[in-house]
Structure formats: structure tokens, C-alpha cells
Amino acid sequence: MGIQFKEVNFSYTGVQKGFYEAIKDISLTIQDKDELITLVGQTGSGKSTLAQHMNALVFPTSGSVEIFGKLVTAKRNRKIKYNEIRQKVGLVFQFPEYQLFEETVEKDIMFGPLNFHVPEIEAKELAKKALRMVGLSESYLNRNPFNLSGGEKKRVSIAGILALDPQILVLDEPTSGLDPRGKRQLMNLFKSIQMETGKTIIVITHDMDLVYEYATRVLVLNAGCLVFDGTPDSLFKKPSLSEFHLDYPATIRVLREINERFHTQIDIYQKTVSDATIAIKRGFKS
Amino acid sequence: MKNIIIGQYIPGTGFLYKLDPRTKIIAVLILMVAVFLLKSITQLMIAFGIAIIILIIGKISIVRVARGLKPIFILLVFTFVFQIFFNKEGTVWVDETLTFSLVSLIVLVAWTIVWRLLTKLKKFKMMLFFLYIAGVYLILRYLTYGTIFSTFNFVVHEKGVEMSIFVVIRLLIIITLSTVLTLTTKPTDLTQGIEKLMRPLKYIGISSDDFALIISISLRYIPTILDEANKIMLAQASRGADIAEGKLKDKIKQIISLLVPMFIIAFKRSEDLADAMESRNFVPGRERTRIYDLHFGLLDLMVALMTIGLLTGSIMARVLWIG
Numbered sequence: 306m307g308i309q310f311k312e313v314n315f316s317y318t319g320v321q322k323g324f325y326e327a328i329k330d331i332s333l334t335i336q337d338k339d340e341l342i343t344l345v346g347q348t349g350s351g352k353s354t355l356a357q358h359m360n361a362l363v364f365p366t367s368g369s370v371e372i373f374g375k376l377v378t379a380k381r382n383r384k385i386k387y388n389e390i391r392q393k394v395g396l397v398f399q400f401p402e403y404q405l406f407e408e409t410v411e412k413d414i415m416f417g418p419l420n421f422h423v424p425e426i427e428a429k430e431l432a433k434k435a436l437r438m439v440g441l442s443e444s445y446l447n448r449n450p451f452n453l454s455g456g457e458k459k460r461v462s463i464a465g466i467l468a469l470d471p472q473i474l475v476l477d478e479p480t481s482g483l484d485p486r487g488k489r490q491l492m493n494l495f496k497s498i499q500m501e502t503g504k505t506i507i508v509i510t511h512d513m514d515l516v517y518e519y520a521t522r523v524l525v526l527n528a529g530c531l532v533f534d535g536t537p538d539s540l541f542k543k544p545s546l547s548e549f550h551l552d553y554p555a556t557i558r559v560l561r562e563i564n565e566r567f568h569t570q571i572d573i574y575q576k577t578v579s580d581a582t583i584a585i586k587r588g589f590k591s
Numbered sequence: 592m593k594n595i596i597i598g599q600y601i602p603g604t605g606f607l608y609k610l611d612p613r614t615k616i617i618a619v620l621i622l623m624v625a626v627f628l629l630k631s632i633t634q635l636m637i638a639f640g641i642a643i644i645i646l647i648i649g650k651i652s653i654v655r656v657a658r659g660l661k662p663i664f665i666l667l668v669f670t671f672v673f674q675i676f677f678n679k680e681g682t683v684w685v686d687e688t689l690t691f692s693l694v695s696l697i698v699l700v701a702w703t704i705v706w707r708l709l710t711k712l713k714k715f716k717m718m719l720f721f722l723y724i725a726g727v728y729l730i731l732r733y734l735t736y737g738t739i740f741s742t743f744n745f746v747v748h749e750k751g752v753e754m755s756i757f758v759v760i761r762l763l764i765i766i767t768l769s770t771v772l773t774l775t776t777k778p779t780d781l782t783q784g785i786e787k788l789m790r791p792l793k794y795i796g797i798s799s800d801d802f803a804l805i806i807s808i809s810l811r812y813i814p815t816i817l818d819e820a821n822k823i824m825l826a827q828a829s830r831g832a833d834i835a836e837g838k839l840k841d842k843i844k845q846i847i848s849l850l851v852p853m854f855i856i857a858f859k860r861s862e863d864l865a866d867a868m869e870s871r872n873f874v875p876g877r878e879r880t881r882i883y884d885l886h887f888g889l890l891d892l893m894v895a896l897m898t899i900g901l902l903t904g905s906i907m908a909r910v911l912w913i914g
Contacts, residue, residue: 362825388833396829402859403819403826406851416848420831420841451855465830 306373307337307505308359308394308473313368315354327354329529330368335359337373337472340505341496343516343537346526347550352509353399355526356475359507360394361387373472392421395471399478401450401462410436410453410461411446417469428468435464440494456487467498474498475507480515488512492519517541517554518576525549538574556581563588600777605650606890607775612784614891618898619772625905626764632753634908635760641901642767649771656770663766664717667759674755681749689728689745693737698730782806787885798876808864816857823852 310333316326328351335342344352357363358370361377370377373393375385398404407413414432415425423431436445439460445453450461459479466474476495480488492508492515499506510516516523517537525533525540527549533540540546541553553561560573560581571588575581602608607615629635646653660667706723710716731743776784786803793799824834832845 357825360829362828387835388828388831391829391831391833398822398826398829400822402856403823403852404830404848406848416832416844417830420845469831 308335308373309371310334310358311369311371313358313365313370315351315358315363315366326529327351328358328526331355331531333524333531333534335473335507336505338503338505339499340507340522341499341520342505342507342522342524343520344507344509344524344526345511345513345516345551350526350550351529352526353477356396356477356507356509359473359475360396361390362396388421391471392469393471394473394475395466395469396475397463397466397477397479399481401455401458404462404465405450405458408449409447410450410464413450413461414465414468417465421469431468431470432464435468436461438467438494438498439464440490456483456491459483459491471504473505473507475509477509478511479508480510480512488515495519513541513552513554514556517556525551542574560584601655601774603650603775605648605775607645607649607651607771609888609890610775610894611885611887611891612776612780613787613885614887614894615772615776616781616784616788618894619768621898621902622768623765625902626761626768628905628909629761630909630912632757632760634905635757635764638905639760639764642764646767646771649775651771651774655774656767660763660766660770663762667762670758670762671755674758675747675751678751678754679746679748680751681753683746684749684752685745685747687732687745689731689743690735691731691740691743692735693740695730695734695737696740698734699727702726702730778810779807782810783881783885800879801875812860815860816853819856819860820849820853823849823856826852 310331313328313331314326315328316324318324344355346352354363358365358377359372361370361372361375364377364379364381366379368378372390375387375390376382377385377387377390381387405413407416411429411432414435415428418428418431419425433443433446436443441457441460441464445457445461450458453461463476463479474495479491479495483491495506495508496519498504508515508520520537523533523535523537523540524531532549541557546553552558554576556575556578557573560571560575563569563585564571564573567589569588570591571584575584626635626638629638643653646656702723706719706726709719773781782803785806786799789797789799789802827845827848828834830848832841832848834842834845
């Protein structure tokens with residue numbers, strides 16, 4: 306089960322003859338539990354397009370995507386209820402403005418479950434639960450989503466998808482536009498949701514620190530091609546990331562610089578700032 | 592969604608592209624008047640020939656223009672049929688009795704189903720349509736068995752046929768002319784041309800600047816808004832609101848879920864745009880200069896003279912009844 310991409314291509318057809326290949330020949334498998342995957346790559350590398358394939362919002366130009374046993378190919382098959390796929394794989398868009406529309410937070414979160422014919426009372430319960438999961442108190446239930454701050458809106462939009470109880474949760478740049486503390490809070494939230502429920506969570510991000518600290522697996526896209534699929538450790542142990550148009554996390558960069566400047570032998574592969582501090586102390590003592 | 596072309600401007604190199612938009616707008620208007628002055632099919636045929644020659648000289652693909660005519664194909668057919676049926680002048684050409692009987696109605700329904708199935712093939716659509724119409728005629732004409740519900744006299748007069756051809760050709764010419772205008776003029780140039788032409792209206796209190804600004808901003812934002820609409824649709828589809836699937840009852844709610852974010856984003860965008868314009872010192876109503884100002888050149892003069900020539904020609908034709 307989970308999601309299997311088989312030689313998936315997707316191109317946007319342009320206004321005039323030309324077309325633009327957003328993703329090229331992608332094959333990969335995503336398990337339906339216990340993964341926290343980050344999807345990285347420079348702007349325009351096809352991250353969002355790939356994410357939209359994961360719950361059949363767009364159909365591949367060629368190749369196939371198998372999502373929880375349902376085969377999605379270039380042609381729309383009338384027998385397949387694509388809507389059901391979206392309940393299994395939830396996709397949160399980058400900007401919460403694209404989905405918030407109700408006058409209260411509660412109603413907005415309930416919109417998803419109600420679309421899948423969950424009874425109203427249960428939907429209310431789901432809304433409360435989802436709101437708690439994203440770390441907002443119940444006092445938010447009756448507030449107007451448009452009067453919330455950017456971070457709160459983002460959390461509400463995530464709750465709107467979480468209320469569907471998807472097996473795989475895909476988030477398109479959830480940390481963009483948030484302050485560093487907000488980013489970390491959100492990533493901790495995903496980590497805890499993943500630990501608690503065993504769901505697979507896929508996060509698109511540009512922040513290598515977050516990738517290094519949180520991810521169990523990294524997918525790197527470059528110009529539409531999947532160029533790396535593995536653990537963050539093996540990615541950042543590569544001598545050069547310039548071919549991927551990526552940078553190293555801050556901890557690695559700082560420790561490498563310290564080693565060069567002071568001719569120390571500190572192990573530069575430290576995931577968090579506190580680990581790095583301990584490593585520096587140890588390095589200078591010896 | 593992504594393939595919608597706004598305006599039909601196609602970049603090219605013909606002489607029509609080098610013309611001042613004002614010349615083109617006025618020339619098209621004058622030529623339309625000239626076409627309406629014509630009285631006989633022969634004259635119209637000549638005018639149609641001139642239109643084709645303009646296309647060829649202007650290096651515009653005739654296929655392109657023909658494709659532009661597609662949406663109004665129904666209108667042309669409708670006009671044609673309307674004229675044939677309701678014009679009762681001149682000698683009678685056809686006088687047949689069409690019968691609506693049990694048998695003919697059943698065959699008609701079957702024929703329609705066959706036609707609908709065949710149109711799935713996508714090729715020869717136009718031909719199939721004419722075949723269908725011919726079939727309908729034959730069925731109504733010759734299948735007179737069974738209970739007869741009503742009969743209907745199908746009468747075609749000479750003038751009817753003439754008028755219908757006349758009207759259709761006239762429409763064709765006019766649409767070709769306006770297609771040429773939009774094919775060869777950028778929307779921005781077009782609005783600038785309209786703005787300049789509307790200048791005199793400021794004496795009666797209408798600001799052509801504001802008008803042109805409104806048009807160009809709306810044109811500029813149509814693709815952007817379409818893009819946003821697409822994203823909103825995807826975002827709501829991933830919450831189970833897929834417009835393609837689902838029942839009518841749910842669809843109403845789903846449409847609201849698209850409209851509200853759409854409005855909010857549109858308002859936000861317009862606020863941002865207003866701020867951006869103000870921060871670049873835009874003051875409504877104040878005189879502004881352009882980077883590319885319009886020039887009325889030699890080519891424009893020639894086209895203007897030609898246009899006047901054609902108009903004179905058609906006035907002469909009308910007055911002297913040539914053809």
C-alpha cells in the first residue's frame with residue numbers, strides 16, 4: 306500500500322505550442338506509515354507538482370501512480386472515485402487563504418469530513434480533535450478564520466486536512482512565511498503527530514536545518530528529476546551539494562568552519578544546535 | 592484552465608503588426624460600415640475577396656482566422672436557417688410537405704443518437720453535422736408511415752436563399768475583420784489606441800485614461816485570477832470537494848468554498864496592486880507619459896487612404912447599383 310510512482314512524467318501544456326516538463330521519469334515508493342519525508346529542491350524543480358500527484362489532484366502525462374491500490378494514469382477512469390484518494394492522502398497547500406472560507410474555524414475544519422459524509426456530530430468531534438492536534442485551544446472553534454494571524458491560519462488549514470484522518474499527510478511549504486520559532490514549533494508538531502499516530506508525513510521545505518533535524522528520508526528534486534532518495538545523513542555527507550542546488554545545514558557549516566579555522570577535529574555531523582554545542586565543547590577540551 | 596488564451600494576439604511580422612492601433616481600430620470600423628453599405632451578393636463576394644487578400648498580404652494564416660470563426664459557427668447556421676424559413680419573397684424554389692409521424696419520430700430519435708455517438712470520434716464534426724441535418728430532412732420528407740401527428744410545409748423562396756447567403760457572408764467578413772484586429776494587436780496597444788481615440792470625451796467628463804487603465808488592469812489580471820482559481824479548486828478538492836464528482840446538493844456548498852477564497856484573494860491582490868502603484872508615485876488623473884508612444888507613420892497613411900478608397904468604392908456601388 307502507500308504510494309507508488311512508476312515512471313511518472315508530467316508536463317504543463319503552454320498557451321502556444323511549447324510545453325513545460327514539470328517532473329520527469331519519477332519512480333518512488335512511499336510507505337503508508339512511520340516516515341517523515343522532506344521533499345527539497347530549488348524553486349521550479351517540480352516539488353509542488355509531485356505533491357499534487359500524491360492525491361490525484363493532477364494526473365500524470367505518462368506513467369502511473371498507485372495510491373492505496375487505486376491506479377492513477379493519464380486517463381481519468383470513471384470507475385475510480387478519485388475523491389476517496391484525497392481522504393487517504395491529505396494535501397495541505399502553501400497558502401491557507403486558498404482553502405479557508407467559512408465564518409468559524411469549527412465549520413471550516415468540518416468542511417472536509419462533511420464532504421466525505423461523516424455525520425455532523427462526529428465531524429464536530431473530529432474538528433475539536435484536529436484543532437488540539439495542531440496545538441490550538443478549543444477557544445478558537447468559534448473564531449473567524451480570517452481574523453487569525455498567519456501562523457494560526459496555517460494551523461487551522463492543517464487541521465482542516467487532519468480532520469479527514471488521512472493515512473499520509475503532505476504539506477506544501479508549511480514553514481514558509483513563519484518566524485524561526487514558529488517553524489520549529491510546526492515541525493515539532495509534525496514530529497509528534499507522526500510519533501503519535503504513525504502516519505507518514507511529507508513536508509516540502511527549503512530549510513536544510515529542518516531537513517537534517519527532523520526528516521527520516523529526503524527526496525531531492527532537480528529540474529524535475531528525482532536526484533536523491535535517502536536519509537539526510539547520507540545526503541549531507543556528500544562532499545558537494547552544488548549539483549542539487551542545495552546548501553548544508555547551519556550546524557554542519559559552522560562546525561566545518563570551526564574545524565578549518567582552529568584546526569580541530571570536531572565531528573561536524575550534528576543535527577541540533579545543542580548537539581553541536583556539546584561537540585564543540587568536547588572538541589576544544591581534547 | 593491553463594490553456595485559455597486571453598485576447599487572441601499571436602506575435603507576427605506582417606504589415607498589420609506595424610500599424611498604429613488607432614489606424615487599425617478606425618479602419619476596421621470604417622470597413623464594417625462599408626460592408627453594410629453593400630447591396631448584392633456579387634459586391635459582397637468582392638469584399639470577401641478583398642478581406643482574404645488583406646489576410647494574405649498581412650501574412651496571417653487563414654486557418655487561424657477560420658478557427659476563430661468556430662465559436663460563432665452555430666450563429667451562422669442559425670442565421671442561415673432563419674433566413675431560409677422566414678423570407679417569403681421571390682419565386683418558390685422548394686415546396687415540400689414534411690410529416691411528423693410515429694415512425695419518422697422514432698427514426699429521428701435513433702438518427703440523433705447515432706449522430707451523437709459518431710461525434711465522439713471528434714473528426715469530421717462539421718461534415719457529420721451537415722449529414723445529420725440532411726438525414727433529418729430526408730426522414731421527415733419520406734417516412735410518412737404510421738400515425739401522422741402533424742404536417743408542415745417546407746417552402747424555400749429564391750430571395751430566402753439569396754438573403755441567407757448574403758447575411759452569412761456579411762457576418763463572415765465582419766468577424767474576419769475584427770479577428771484580424773485582435774490577432775495583430777497586443778491588448779495593451781489596443782487599450783492605448785482606445786484611450787487616445789477617446790481623448791475628446793474628456794470634454795464631457797469621461798476620463799479616457801481611467802477607462803484605459805481599468806481595461807488594461809483587468810486584462811492583466813485575468814490569467815492571474817485564473818491561476819488562483821485553479822489553485823483554490825485543487826485546495827478544496829483535496830478536502831473532498833471535487834466538482835467533477837459528487838452530488839448536486841453538495842456542489843452548491845462546494846461552489847461557495849471556491850467563491851469566498853476567490854473574492855478574498857482578489858481583494859487582497861487589488862489592495863496590493865494599489866499600494867504598489869502608489870509607491871511608484873501613481874496619481875489617478877494626472878497626465879502620464881508612455882515609454883512607447885504611438886506613431887502615425889507612412890504605412891498608416893497608406894492604410895487610411897486605402898480604407899477611404901474602399902469606403903468610397905462601396906458608396907459608389909450602392910449609389911450606382913453596380914453588380
